[in-house]
Amino acid sequence: MTSDSIADTIRDGQIPARADSVGPGWGALLDELHRRLHAIAPTYQLDGFDTQFGGLRVFVADRFDADGEFDGYWADAAAEAIAAAEAASRRTCASCGEPGRLRFRGRDRGPGLLLVVLCDACGLGPLRHEEVDPARGHRSPLPG
Ligand SMILES: [Zn+2]
Numbered sequence: 001m002t003s004d005s006i007a008d009t010i011r012d013g014q015i016p017a018r019a020d021s022v023g024p025g026w027g028a029l030l031d032e033l034h035r036r037l038h039a040i041a042p043t044y045q046l047d048g049f050d051t052q053f054g055g056l057r058v059f060v061a062d063r064f065d066a067d068g069e070f071d072g073y074w075a076d077a078a079a080e081a082i083a084a085a086e087a088a089s090r091r092t093c094a095s096c097g098e099p100g101r102l103r104f105r106g107r108d109r110g111p112g113l114l115l116v117v118l119c120d121a122c123g124l125g126p127l128r129h130e131e132v133d134p135a136r137g138h139r140s141p142l143p144g
Helices: 003-013 015-021 024-040 072-089
Strands: 046-052 055-060 101-106 113-118
Touching: 003 015, 015 024, 015 046, 024 055, 024 072, 055 072
Parallel strands: none
Antiparallel strands: 046 055, 101 113
């Protein structure tokens, strides 16, 4: 495999290809992050997403120059862009994208608590992304 063919295929591993694996409300901030990372390194590679304490975590692959030298410039610039997106996720509703705050929710299955960032409207009921339809507005709060 030549390095040229790697450059042509690596974009499948970038943010837009996997943005639907996190809350739909974070789509805009992920678009912005992709734009910033792509401007720094058009062939950057996403390692994955995670959530921690309700906020988004973004992991990208390290980069190396032709001599195998670690690309510190990329690491610094990517870390700054990712930190901005992760900070934005902690105040952006993961469901609809409106301003939100951290909420505590029981898990549907298994032990432990789920922490999630939601706006006031989305935070009224259990977290079910598919039930939030922006065209119809939000559900009424659950009784009790
Ligand atoms: Zn919301």
